[in-house]
Amino acid sequence: GAFNAVDDLQRMVADDPPAGTENFVVGRDVGVTPGKVVLHNDVMELIQYSPTTAAAHAEPILIVPAWIMKYYILDLSPHNSLIRYLVDHGHTVFCISWKNPGYEDRHLGMDDYLQLGFHAALDAVSAIVPRRKVHATGYCLGGTLLAIAAAAMARDGDERLASMTLLAAQTDFSEPGELALFIDESQLSLLEAQMAQTGYLKAGQMAGAFQMLRSYDLLWSRMVNEYLLGDRTPMNDLMAWNADATRMPAKMHSQYLRRLFLDNDLSGGRYPVGGKPVSLSDITLPIFMVGTLTDHVAPWRSVHKLHHLTTTEITFALTSGGHNAGIVNPPGNPRRRYQIRTRPAGGNYEAPDDWLVSAPSVEGSWWPAWLEWIKARSGKPVAPPPMGARGYKPLADAPGQYVLEK
Template sequence: MAKQPDSDGKLPDPAVWAENWTRIAERSQKLLSEFASHQQNETAPANPDPLNLTGAFMAMTANLMADPERLVEAQVRFWQDYATLWANAADRFLGKESKPLIEPDKGDKRFKDPAWQESAVFDYFKQSYLLTARWMKDTVRQADGIDPKVARKVDFYTRQFVDAMSPSNFLLTNPEVLRATAESNGENLVKGLENLLDDLERGKGKLNIRMVDEKAFEVGRNIAATPGKVVYQNDLMQLIQYTPVTEQVYRRPLYIVPPWINKFYILDLKPENSFIRWMLEKGYTVFVVSWNQPDATMVDKTFESYMREGILDGLDAVKKATDEDEVTAIGYCIGGTLMASTLAWMAAKGDDRIKAVTFFAAQVDFTEAGELSVFTDEDTLKYLDSLMAEKGYLDGGEMATTFNMLRANDLIWSFVVNNYLLGKEPFPFDLLYWNSDCTRMPAKMHGFYLRNMYQKNLLSQPGKLELAGERLDLGKIKIPVYLQASREDHIAPYRSVYKATHLYGGPVRFMLAGSGHIAGVINHPKAKKYQHWLNDTKTNPADVEAWTAGAKEYPGSWWDDWDKWLSKKSGAKVPARQPGDGKLKVIEDAPGSFVKKRIVD
């Protein structure tokens, strides 16, 4: 290990510095050699631009050129801003006071190091970048009259480029990296190259950025560790019944259907933030679906398969385990979309076993589905079809990359800086461990979901979507609904979620939580974090803006409000039920074997 600098600020040791730069050159040569070798083994893509980004940007450019005067005005404003920045920078170099021309957005962590403000040079780098980024984003947004889907694609990928070009992502323009390089005699870069080589090896030639210290966690030991038993399983899922912690429980069991895009234990991370453990403490008999990891044997699984083998088979199993015909239910994200589809199907069949339902961040009307809609235009779907055709499923890494791109600075570039430039190890963070625990998507199911929900928006239109022989109508769902959305959710935007308030046929209680797709849901009351909004109007307004105008803000978690709502719909108290006491025998301990299947293994 290289000698660290003395506390008196001595210059780096020239011998150690030279040694480390020699090692950097050697590691770089190996890196380039392995990358070149991988590229030689790769088959050139038949279509080098499968997402048709070229066509999208050409359409945008043609539109801008049709009104050159507006483009020139934007360019002149940009030059004027740069001239002002130059003048301000000159003042700072002369020791004069100079107010920033532009500041990073609130919450932008890229420029948190004090040198970005204190150093005239790095302050100039930062402001120059921010001005250019603003000009680029504003310019592409000026293109009027093009297809809204094309405009969204251009805007999204422009922001990806802008994020990648941040000076914080490069050695010579990041003061924290330069400081670390000087203090460690370049040891950080040696370690960073080792991390980069390890990530390329893990990704079999593709960059698979390690976001978390995976050795710090083990499913079933320190996460997903709430006691329970697997009491039922089929090809698609395992059903977990959790061990009660109260002597009395509500008569109606609580049946939870999580998304299969991620694994269920987001609801059961550490004991102090476990939603499942909290529900047990509140006196509910909790059942959770744990989806299997799709492989080549599951290529024929469809959206209907997830309904039949997931929700419907699970409901039959809950009946056998508890001898109860009636349950309450939760659907989270895509699990909520499936739950709504299933409830509409059950309503058509006269099946009323579910007496109340809660939706976490679940969309059923996709007209304002947010940035994920960028990935559901026809060009992208054809590309995904080609990726899934050979194996019969979409690799989990593709899904992870898609979601990470929605928050590239936090979920991509921050790790590039930490792992490769600073040469640090990732932190042991349970949420990032869960985020890195990827799952695959069966091709037929995933294609059906993207085309019929995101692209065609059929579920929101009565009778337009057929599932297992029934045309679905959400208006036939007459049971009470608790609808959760999060104010900063970038996956299921609250404006999109709110649309469901006028699609279901029964009473809907809408609740808006602070934070995003995960923290807005998983927010234990003891944490005393964030806030939530409620509007006790008997009739939900036509749009969410009107709802929020009349809503009252409450500090902390929304879980207690939801418990008050659900407890009134869960029946009288009965003696607690132990897993295995009913007609279903225990298969294995929770969290079961399905959730432990990891792609990286």
């Protein structure tokens, strides 16, 4: 245990990753689904994945991960990669890989992530796969950004989206769960003062907040096992990804915490895009939502609140697991289960606890159910599109450069 403690201390002083992460190198062990970077700008790289089937569903899928995390949580090892699962089942998949910001990026705000991130990616996808609507998928903060974009597109008459999928993503922050402990005016002012000096929120600050929320699981039990009992917990791909933390630009993080968490502007119809507020009630796309039962980041009852913010069709799946393990949920795990129900467009609102009692339960992973949901809203399979086209030529092999930045 003492040797483990000394090793961890040396790694912390040298700013080295935890022991065992050397076995999970991005591009070699994780994040290995073949593809090409077809767009590179100051905020993100867009990856188009190589087809593995002779035909693909006509409508492509665009994935918007959170910039609070590196995208390859959705492309971990081949056996639990959601991206590989989609590609192998005949889907054309694009995924955003966000830049890990530094001091020079301190001025980037939510509008930059919306325009240079989502909209730039959607423009590229629409050019590479022309005359086809896009299934947009957002995870965590990426899902919140996607919901903002979809509301603005509905307001402005932009009909390029075929559907919207939100994975553990909040749109109403009136009950954000335990993270609310860290979000009030005084704490935000302190945080903004710190970020004014560094230009970004340090990765360690975010990791420390989550450790405090789940102190037994993430802090004390680990210290007892590794330092008192001398029993190193074997590293796995999800743990290695979790240790590969990211930063967030000062301006964006302040806007996100104030306008969404503290003031709840999005659900209140006050969040502006292009100088005009957007309303989630304008969204008429079919929506697939996933909540995770033990989520400490986006509590499932908070995720469920979108049901009373829009009257469109919503299919809601509540799966076992937490914010990460509930999403990285490949078929074949006998301990997984989920509940699922569709509220038709214009249907009555059902409170979360009532939904929990009445929604049918299914054994296994929610991935196949989502696959069938997308298939039902897609056209017949066609020949896969080229890798990059119409001004978006391949620039580099996946996973690109941004995901490798420390």
